[in-house]
Amino acid sequence: MQHSKIEHDLKRLDAPTAPHNLRARCLATVPKAARDHSRTQTRAHHNTAWRMQRFALAGGLLAVTAVGSAFWTTRPLSNPGKIVSSSVAFAQTIKAMQNLDSFHIKGKSLKSETKAGWHSKEWTQTEAWFDSQLGAYGVVTNSPYGSELLPANFAKTTYSLSLPDGTSYARGNSQVVVEKNASSWQRLKQQASTLLLGDVATTSAGAAKSRYFNTGGDLKLQSTQTASWEGKEVKLFLLKGQASEDNRGAPTILKKIYVNTDTDLVVATQEFALFEGAEPQLVSQLEVDYERPDPALFDPVKFEEGTTRVPRSDPYVHP
Amino acid sequence: MIWSDSHLLNRLKANDHAAFELVVDRHYQAVFQQLWHFCHDNDVAADLTQETFAQAWKSLDGFEGNSSVRTWLYTIAVRAWYRWKHGEANLQLHEPLDVWAEALPDTAPGPAQVAEDRVRRRDVQQALHELPSPYHETLVLFYVQNLKYREVAQVLGISIGTVKSRLHEGIKRLKATVDASEPHEKDIPQGIPCNIQKSNMI
Numbered sequence: 001m002q003h004s005k006i007e008h009d010l011k012r013l014d015a016p017t018a019p020h021n022l023r024a025r026c027l028a029t030v031p032k033a034a035r036d037h038s039r040t041q042t043r044a045h046h047n048t049a050w051r052m053q054r055f056a057l058a059g060g061l062l063a064v065t066a067v068g069s070a071f072w073t074t075r076p077l078s079n080p081g082k083i084v085s086s087s088v089a090f091a092q093t094i095k096a097m098q099n100l101d102s103f104h105i106k107g108k109s110l111k112s113e114t115k116a117g118w119h120s121k122e123w124t125q126t127e128a129w130f131d132s133q134l135g136a137y138g139v140v141t142n143s144p145y146g147s148e149l150l151p152a153n154f155a156k157t158t159y160s161l162s163l164p165d166g167t168s169y170a171r172g173n174s175q176v177v178v179e180k181n182a183s184s185w186q187r188l189k190q191q192a193s194t195l196l197l198g199d200v201a202t203t204s205a206g207a208a209k210s211r212y213f214n215t216g217g218d219l220k221l222q223s224t225q226t227a228s229w230e231g232k233e234v235k236l237f238l239l240k241g242q243a244s245e246d247n248r249g250a251p252t253i254l255k256k257i258y259v260n261t262d263t264d265l266v267v268a269t270q271e272f273a274l275f276e277g278a279e280p281q282l283v284s285q286l287e288v289d290y291e292r293p294d295p296a297l298f299d300p301v302k303f304e305e306g307t308t309r310v311p312r313s314d315p316y317v318h319p
Numbered sequence: 320m321i322w323s324d325s326h327l328l329n330r331l332k333a334n335d336h337a338a339f340e341l342v343v344d345r346h347y348q349a350v351f352q353q354l355w356h357f358c359h360d361n362d363v364a365a366d367l368t369q370e371t372f373a374q375a376w377k378s379l380d381g382f383e384g385n386s387s388v389r390t391w392l393y394t395i396a397v398r399a400w401y402r403w404k405h406g407e408a409n410l411q412l413h414e415p416l417d418v419w420a421e422a423l424p425d426t427a428p429g430p431a432q433v434a435e436d437r438v439r440r441r442d443v444q445q446a447l448h449e450l451p452s453p454y455h456e457t458l459v460l461f462y463v464q465n466l467k468y469r470e471v472a473q474v475l476g477i478s479i480g481t482v483k484s485r486l487h488e489g490i491k492r493l494k495a496t497v498d499a500s501e502p503h504e505k506d507i508p509q510g511i512p513c514n515i516q517k518s519n520m521i
Contacts, residue, residue, distance in 0.1 A: 006494055009443040010462035015352035019365050026347045029373035030339040 096264040102131040107286030129293035135163045137297040161303050176307040235259040328384045356459045357400045371396040386473050394474045446496035454489030
């Protein structure tokens, strides 16, 4: 190819349009003294909801039509209740979660615009099953990946399946894209162990500086309380995001982690965006159970039924 | 009303919110696209765009107006990109399915030439993305962002001569990569869109 042709192509390269909320995000960086209007953007902590969706995308699901009504009642924050544990209890929960063989998560989160945790007003629903021996299967409805990464004509509900042999399937509408990567399953397993507690684990380890500039700092354990969930007494860890050096005008996050007192396993999580002078706004909510999933969920033949297969496992070989 | 850069700068320094808003409106798309060409990731480009403006306000007192507001912002964006790139060097968090969408066929009909041009531009874009720093940044600023030699030199803090030599070497390397990646026609199976074949080149 000629130099001039390359130069011509360079001048015509496309780039995506900026996300619709980027203007508001940039305006949120204006020095406080110059602001003459309140911000309307919400910023939510990226980690759990983002990981959950990524996991479900990488792992597989069925359309979640409803996440049910809720379920948690806690004692008011102004009345901390009985202190049942400290960071030691936290460590126990982290350890228990890191040794999981299987779980099932179901939940919703305000649709994430970016990994940094900015949210739109739309809810994304996710359900995923994980079995360390069989695979991971997930469904994400109204996924940010469905609307941003995928072509416009692609389904807003995305199904995916990952198997221990490294084969990954992703399905939307009538196509299944298949690829094989020997290390992908190992990565997925690692992700599974920190799916719900990644933030906590980092905080507990004391490292904790987020690699994204506007996540509002790290979640730090505020208190441990008793609460009830579906009539059962549970431990409730309250964590609060610390404002970063420059908060960029976004609210911090309050995270609630509900833990089974007998098993130390997480049964639910909630995240709230904290605005000045306003009620906390729910931005994410998850339920977890640990029943072994139906093996039929991980059947690739069923997954591919009625679809066109687009393989990516055979690398293109240049002559 | 159209404000000149010098007037805009005075208004910024006077903490005029309308001036901040005007700067954002004028430049956030271009800054985002510049950063996207650096990182090829919407999320990272959006984060770095926001960071660029945050850093811009912080360094406002030190900005004397010797360059245009656009050049000033591009300079900050390049620094934000270098900081992020340095910090991200050991963090490869891409999931295997992140990229599978790229393999989906584009079913839009069009003349063969349009399709060929698109494929070639994709090759150029991919080769640009793989081009090592600092050629990558120099080419993006000069060709994609359409800055002048002098402006590229200001943004990157180098001489105009260095800009020219980087452009020359960058184009040479880009051409070598694109030439090497062009498949022979006989190697493309019938019935499968060409762009799928391209994206399967792992």
